[in-house]
Amino acid sequence: MRRPWLFYSQLAFTLCVCAFLIVPVIMSMMAGVTENYFYGIKSGITLRWIYEVLDIYLDTIYLSLMIAVACLAVTLILGVPTAYVLAKKSGRLARMFEEFLVLPVAIPGLAIALALIITYGGFRDFRSSWGFILVGHVLYTLPFMVRSVLAVLSSIDFKTLEEGAASLGASFWQRFFGVILPNCRSGILAGSLMVVTLSVGEFNLTWMLHTPLTKTLPVGLADSYASMRLEVGSAYTLVFLIMIMPLLAGLQMFGTPKDRKPEAQSDDMTGKTSLKEKNL
Amino acid sequence: MSGSRDHGTAIKLLSCAKTFGGGTVRALESLDLEITGGETVVLLGPSGCGKTTTLRIVAGLEEPDPGGRVFFGDDDVTRLPIEKRNIGMVFQSYALFPNMNVRENIAYGLKVRKMPKVEIDRRVGEMVEMMHMGELEFRRIDQLSGGQRQRVALARAIVVRPRVLLLDEPLTALDAILRTRLRVEIDELLRRLGITAVYVTHDQGEAMSLGDRIVVMSNGKVEQIGTPRDIYYKPNSEFVAEFIGSINRLHGIACGDHVEVAGGTVPWLLNQSSGKVEILFRPENVGICDVSVAQLKGKVVTSFFQGDRTRLIVGGLGERDIVIETTDRTEYISGQDIGFQVDPDSIIVLEK
Ligand SMILES: Nc1ncnc2c1ncn2[C@@H]1O[C@H](COP(=O)(O)OP(=O)(O)OP(=O)(O)O)[C@@H](O)[C@H]1O
Ligand SMILES: [Mg+2]
Numbered sequence: 001m002r003r004p005w006l007f008y009s010q011l012a013f014t015l016c017v018c019a020f021l022i023v024p025v026i027m028s029m030m031a032g033v034t035e036n037y038f039y040g041i042k043s044g045i046t047l048r049w050i051y052e053v054l055d056i057y058l059d060t061i062y063l064s065l066m067i068a069v070a071c072l073a074v075t076l077i078l079g080v081p082t083a084y085v086l087a088k089k090s091g092r093l094a095r096m097f098e099e100f101l102v103l104p105v106a107i108p109g110l111a112i113a114l115a116l117i118i119t120y121g122g123f124r125d126f127r128s129s130w131g132f133i134l135v136g137h138v139l140y141t142l143p144f145m146v147r148s149v150l151a152v153l154s155s156i157d158f159k160t161l162e163e164g165a166a167s168l169g170a171s172f173w174q175r176f177f178g179v180i181l182p183n184c185r186s187g188i189l190a191g192s193l194m195v196v197t198l199s200v201g202e203f204n205l206t207w208m209l210h211t212p213l214t215k216t217l218p219v220g221l222a223d224s225y226a227s228m229r230l231e232v233g234s235a236y237t238l239v240f241l242i243m244i245m246p247l248l249a250g251l252q253m254f255g256t257p258k259d260r261k262p263e264a265q266s267d268d269m270t271g272k273t274s275l276k277e278k279n280l
Numbered sequence: 281m282s283g284s285r286d287h288g289t290a291i292k293l294l295s296c297a298k299t300f301g302g303g304t305v306r307a308l309e310s311l312d313l314e315i316t317g318g319e320t321v322v323l324l325g326p327s328g329c330g331k332t333t334t335l336r337i338v339a340g341l342e343e344p345d346p347g348g349r350v351f352f353g354d355d356d357v358t359r360l361p362i363e364k365r366n367i368g369m370v371f372q373s374y375a376l377f378p379n380m381n382v383r384e385n386i387a388y389g390l391k392v393r394k395m396p397k398v399e400i401d402r403r404v405g406e407m408v409e410m411m412h413m414g415e416l417e418f419r420r421i422d423q424l425s426g427g428q429r430q431r432v433a434l435a436r437a438i439v440v441r442p443r444v445l446l447l448d449e450p451l452t453a454l455d456a457i458l459r460t461r462l463r464v465e466i467d468e469l470l471r472r473l474g475i476t477a478v479y480v481t482h483d484q485g486e487a488m489s490l491g492d493r494i495v496v497m498s499n500g501k502v503e504q505i506g507t508p509r510d511i512y513y514k515p516n517s518e519f520v521a522e523f524i525g526s527i528n529r530l531h532g533i534a535c536g537d538h539v540e541v542a543g544g545t546v547p548w549l550l551n552q553s554s555g556k557v558e559i560l561f562r563p564e565n566v567g568i569c570d571v572s573v574a575q576l577k578g579k580v581v582t583s584f585f586q587g588d589r590t591r592l593i594v595g596g597l598g599e600r601d602i603v604i605e606t607t608d609r610t611e612y613i614s615g616q617d618i619g620f621q622v623d624p625d626s627i628i629v630l631e632k
Pocket of ligand 1: 305334
C-alpha cells in the first residue's frame, strides 16, 4: 500500500516543477495578447501587439530564418563528409580532431565572437554582412551535426556496407550517395533539426557579431525588452515560440537515434514469440 | 577480358603476403595459389590463420605486400580496385543494405552498372524465382530471418554474373540444421553456375562437401593443398590430420615391415627406414578382433553408444588414449581388455 502514496507524491513533485517552469512562459505569452498588462486580462484580448511586432521586427525574423537555412546548408556540406572521414579513420589524429571540433561548444560564445571580430573585423563589407553572423553560427553548430552523424555511422557497420557496395561495382560516389547517406539519414535529420533550432535561438555570439542592419530574432527580442512596452516584448516571445515549437517537437521525434529501431523491432518480435511460447 | 563464363575465370596468386600495422602483424606468409576456372576452392583453418586476408586480397579489398601479384585469367588485377574486378562477394555479416528492400538489394549491382530497367527487372525476377524468394521481394532486410538474408546476399552477388564468387564464412551465423540445408543449396548453385569460387570456412564438414580442393592454413601459412580425399587420407602434417576429423597418434619404433608401439605392433609394409616414428590412424579404420590374436591390445576406458556405431576410448597404449569406432553390436564395458588391428592401408606414418 506504500506504492500509490509514493507514486502520487512523485507525480505532485513533477507537476510542481513543470508548473514552476511553464507558468512564466504562459504568463509571458498571455501578456503578449493582453490590451494592457497592468490591468490584466480583463482589459481585453488583442492581436495589436503581435501586428506591431511583425511590423517592426519582420526583417529580423526573415534574417533569422535565412541564416538558419544557410547555416544548415553549410553544416550539411561540411559536417556530413567530416563525420564520414572521422568515422573511417581510426588514427590518433582523427580522434584529436574530433575533440577539437567540440571546442566551440565549450568556449563561451562571447569569446568566439571576439576572436572572429579581432581576426576578420577589418574586412568592412564582410563585417557588416549577415555572412559574418553565419560564420559564427556555423562554428557553433557544426559539432552538433558532426556528432549526430558520427553517432549513427559508428552504430552501423558502414565499412562492410561500403565494401559490399564496392564488390557489386559501385564507385566511390555511388557508394557515398547510394549507401552511406541513406543509411545515416536519421543522424542527418536529427543533426539538421538541432542546427536549425540552435541557429534560430542563438544569442550570445550573434549579439556580439550583429550590426544595426543585421539583427536576428533573439537580438531583436533583447532590443524589444530593453526599449519597448512589455506587451510588445511578450508578443515577440510568442512569435518566437510559435516558430521554434515545431522544430523542438521534430527534435523530440527524430532526435533519439532512429538507427537502432530495426534492431529494437526484431528484438520486439523475438520477445513476443518467446512470450507466446511461454503461454503455450 | 579473358575467360568465358561457362568455363569460369582462373585465379592465380603469386607470392602474396600481407603485413598489417606498419610491419608488426604478419597476417599472411608469401602464398602461391592457382585456381582453375570453374573450380571451388575452400580455404580452411582455425581462427586468425589468414583466410579472410587471402580472400580480401583476391577480392581487391586488401593489397598484397609489394612483390605479390593477383591474376584473373591473364589479366593482372593486382592494382585494380574491387569495384573494377567484377567479382561477387558474400560477407559473413551479409552486408545487405538496410535502406533497401530485398528486390532493391538484388538490383543494386545491376543499377550501378547502368543497365536498362527492363533488363534489371528481368534478371532480378529470374533470381528471385531461382532462390524461391517470391513472397519476400518487397520486405525490408530487418524483416528477414538469417537464412533468408543469406539467400539475398547470395542472389545479390551472383545476379551481376561475376567472374569469380568469393564467400567468407557465409553460413557461420546460422544454426546447424539451416547450415546443412544451405550448404547443399550453395553446392548445387556453384555446380550449376560453373563459376570459379573461393569459399572460406573453419568448418571441416563444409570444406569437405563443397570444395573441389581444400587449402588448409595455419598461422598465415598453407599447410596443405589437395582434394578432400587427399587431405583426409593423406594429410602431410600432424596439424592437418588433427584439424580434419579425429585421429589417433601412437609413438613407436620402425623395424622391418612393422612398427613397434606400446600396445603391440602395427604393420607398415612400405617401410624404408628405421627409427622413431609417429603413427596416425582414424577411429573408423580399426578392426576389433579376439585378444589372443590381436596385434594391439588395450583396455576400454569408456564406451559411448551412438546408435549406428559405438565409440570406444581405449587406454594402455602410451600417454594418450585412443579412439575406436565400431559398428558391431557387442557391448563393451569399462576396464575390459580389448584387441584390435589397424587397417594397414589407412595408416599415416610421420618420421621424427
Ligand atoms: N586490418 C587489420 N589490421 C591488423 N591486423 C589484422 C587486420 N586484419 C587481420 N589482421 C590480423 O591478421 C591475422 C589473420 O586475420 P584473418 O582475418 O585473415 O583471419 P581468419 O583466418 O579470417 O580468421 P577468422 O576465422 O577468425 O575470421 C589475424 O591475426 C588478425 O588479427
Ligand atoms: Mg575471417
